[in-house]
Amino acid sequence: MTVTSMMRQILLRRRPVGLPGPDDFDLVETPIPDVPDGEVLRRTIYLSLDPYMRGRMSDAPSYATPVAIGQPIVGHTVSQVVASNNPEFAPGDVVAGYDGWREYAVSKGTDLRKLNPVAPPISTALGVLGMPGMTAYVGLLDIGQPKAGETVVVSAASGAVGSIVGQIARINGCRAVGVAGSAEKCAYVVDELGFDACVNYKAGDFRAQLAATCPNGIDIYFENVGGAVFRAVLTLLNQNARIPLCGLIADYNATEPERGPNLRPLLVKRAMIKGFIVSDYRERTPDFLRDCSTWLFEGRLKYREDIVDGLENAPAALLKLFDGTNFGKLIVRVSPDPTRQ
Numbered sequence: 001m002t003v004t005s006m007m008r009q010i011l012l013r014r015r016p017v018g019l020p021g022p023d024d025f026d027l028v029e030t031p032i033p034d035v036p037d038g039e040v041l042r043r044t045i046y047l048s049l050d051p052y053m054r055g056r057m058s059d060a061p062s063y064a065t066p067v068a069i070g071q072p073i074v075g076h077t078v079s080q081v082v083a084s085n086n087p088e089f090a091p092g093d094v095v096a097g098y099d100g101w102r103e104y105a106v107s108k109g110t111d112l113r114k115l116n117p118v119a120p121p122i123s124t125a126l127g128v129l130g131m132p133g134m135t136a137y138v139g140l141l142d143i144g145q146p147k148a149g150e151t152v153v154v155s156a157a158s159g160a161v162g163s164i165v166g167q168i169a170r171i172n173g174c175r176a177v178g179v180a181g182s183a184e185k186c187a188y189v190v191d192e193l194g195f196d197a198c199v200n201y202k203a204g205d206f207r208a209q210l211a212a213t214c215p216n217g218i219d220i221y222f223e224n225v226g227g228a229v230f231r232a233v234l235t236l237l238n239q240n241a242r243i244p245l246c247g248l249i250a251d252y253n254a255t256e257p258e259r260g261p262n263l264r265p266l267l268v269k270r271a272m273i274k275g276f277i278v279s280d281y282r283e284r285t286p287d288f289l290r291d292c293s294t295w296l297f298e299g300r301l302k303y304r305e306d307i308v309d310g311l312e313n314a315p316a317a318l319l320k321l322f323d324g325t326n327f328g329k330l331i332v333r334v335s336p337d338p339t340r341q
């Protein structure tokens with residue numbers, strides 16, 4: 001295994017206003033760190049790009065600490081061990097971690113999880129079998145409490161979280177209705193993922209289209225986007241509806257607060273809305289990995305990846321999440337995947 005002496009990483013130069021641009025980041029070369037006693041050095045293969053990264057670039061009050069100016073952007077990674085002074089890890093091991101936007105990282109390894117290099121594909125540790133899949137699993141099952149026969153609507157339905165929400169809803173005997181931003185995405189959601197229906201919120205007259213698609217109303221709305229989609233969904237809720245409030249991506253780059261929805265239907269329909277952060281549910285990880293690995297193996301869970309090559313392309317690629325041009329779990333291939341050659 002060749003190890004060069006320098007590595008690249010992407011640092012936060014300044015806090016973006018609105019959509020992040022190239023001037024908000026610095027691509028720098030630094031020496032690859034030494035490997036102290038008890039530590040493990042790995043090379044990044046895949047870097048996950050996720051909407052929460054926009055929040056970490058801001059110092060507005062949040063549930064998580066912001067990235068400091070001059071520090072690498074954080075992010076989940078899949079890497080290969082290249083040198084180890086820790087008996088738990090050997091060169092060649094493939095691991096999932098949280099190494100951020102850089103080509104190499106060193107640590108004691110307590111933050112690493114070893115992956116099977118044979119199957120499933122190692123990149124699934126960033127999507128269907130990673131943080132987004134876990135978000136779908138606990139958000140729908142623990143908060144949404146789906147019951148067979150209910151109607152579950154999920155926004156950003158072709159994306160990393162939404163695609164899994166609808167499939168788990170179906171596995172639980174629910175009717176799954178997606179909301180997505182193009183006819184192509186809607187066709188994928190229905191034809192490939194097996195949702196019962198999908199409504200393109202950009203096609204016009206969204207509320208009427210959704211009402212026609214949900215003749216029995218909406219029992220669970222898995223909220224990923226906020227904004228106009230949320231306003232329309234609220235008016236179609238059933239009695240005792242539940243709303244796992246997972247994300248509000250329509251607001252993440254807003255420079256002015258979005259006009260709020262009318263919350264009156266929540267009162268009248270005795271609906272339950274609950275915000276959640278996936279890291280609150282760590283104790284559910286073994287259940288998530290057991291169930292979703294089984295469903296994946298059985299072909300009951302499908303996923304799609306949108307892979308961009310080159311660490312230097314991470315800042316521009318991140319924007320795909322906010323204009324909807326990503327189609328599936330957005331991942332940067334930082335170095336060749338040795339398990340897919």
Ligand SMILES: NC(=O)c1ccc[n+]([C@@H]2O[C@H](COP(=O)([O-])OP(=O)(O)OC[C@H]3O[C@@H](n4cnc5c(N)ncnc54)[C@H](OP(=O)(O)O)[C@@H]3O)[C@@H](O)[C@H]2O)c1
Pocket residue numbers: 050051052131132135156157158159160161162179180181182185224225227229245246247248249250251276277278279320321322323324325326327328329330
């Ligand atoms: N609470 C938690 O712990 C947690 C954990 C993970 C993710 N999340 C949240 O889950 C949501 C989905 O994340 P993901 O990783 O699965 O991303 P993703 O769905 O793979 O990609 C983001 C998608 O959001 C949609 N979108 C972007 N701007 C929008 C807008 N203004 N209005 C409506 N839709 C818009 C786009 O799809 P269309 O083309 O269909 O519009 C885009 O493809 C995000 O809000 C994220 O912050 C929360």
